[in-house]
Amino acid sequence: MKSRLLILSVVLLMAMMMQAGKPVTVVITAGQSNTAGRCYNDSLPEYIKALNGQYKYCYWSYTNGKTRMADKEGEFRLFWPEMEGRNKGAFRFAYDAITYYLMEQALQKPFYVIKHAEGGTSIDPACRSTGNHHWSANEAFLDSTKSVNQGGLSLLKAFEDNIDKSIDALKAQGLEPDIKCMLWHQGESDRKCPNAYYENLKTMVNHIRQHLVEKTGNKKYAQLPFLCGAVPANSKQYKKQVEDAKLQLAQEDKNFHYIPLEEATFIGDQLHFDRSTAERLGRGMFNKMLDLKLIKGKHAK
DSSP, X not given: OHHHHHHHHHHHHHHHHHHHOEEEEEEEEEESHHHHOXXXXXXXXXXXXXXXXXXXXXXXXXXXXXXXXXXXXXXXXXXXXXXXXXXTTOEEEOHHHHHHHHHHHHHOSOEEEEEEEOTTOBSSTTSOOGGGOBOOOOHHHHHHOOBGGGTSSBHHHXXXXXXXXXXXXXXXXXXXXXXXXXXEEOOGGGTTSGGGHHHHHHHHHHHHHHHHHXXXXXXXXXXXXXXXXXXXXXXXXXXXHHHHHHHHHHHHOTTEEEEOOSSOOBSSSSSXXXXXXXXXXXXXXXXXXXXXXXXXXXXXX
């Protein structure tokens, strides 16, 4: 009798494991222009150029309410940095291209990125934002508008819609998404409303975490690690109160991590990162993932 119960238990456990699907690493990424990318691809590091236009293991679903190259929500394809430039057919990259490259070298198996980024966008609806689009998690704001992908003003709704549809798409392939962290670089557009940035950022972080808990039923996402890149002090859109707000949140929230950039070099506008700074921040994001034991690998220098 005991042996039969043991066999039944093993069978049930195997059935549950099969139903859950194969775990796959997922990273979610969001922010404004330095996350969207402003470095033209002709300045990509040589080790990325050597990939010849396509990563090997990184698949992404990239949505952006006004970018022609953006994907439909929940659609994945092999990654290549394709932020449109002013010149037709000229694409641009951001720090995350370096992070994903390093993840490929470490993981050596497929992983997935869900991204939404749009230049000039604020969290606070009271701050000026390109297209009047905002990351705000304020309930009144969210109740008043739709996703930017549906013609509304909410970046957060667009991002979370893509997360939901991407999770569904992976599950439909028999894969179980294991969301490791969120990469975030933003804050320049909130510099004129700096006193509200701490509360606005905290509310947005908690909204995304709770959304993931509700979507997946997994309570671990209530503590999802956020890796937040700094706006360097020599940026023309640096605001001390904004950076202090990020540092305060990092002190209070053990799962919110501030990635410093003491000084930066730019593409000529004293605002948008050049290749050198994109590489430094991309390495910083990757190394923090290693420090947190989210993935295994060797630290990038």
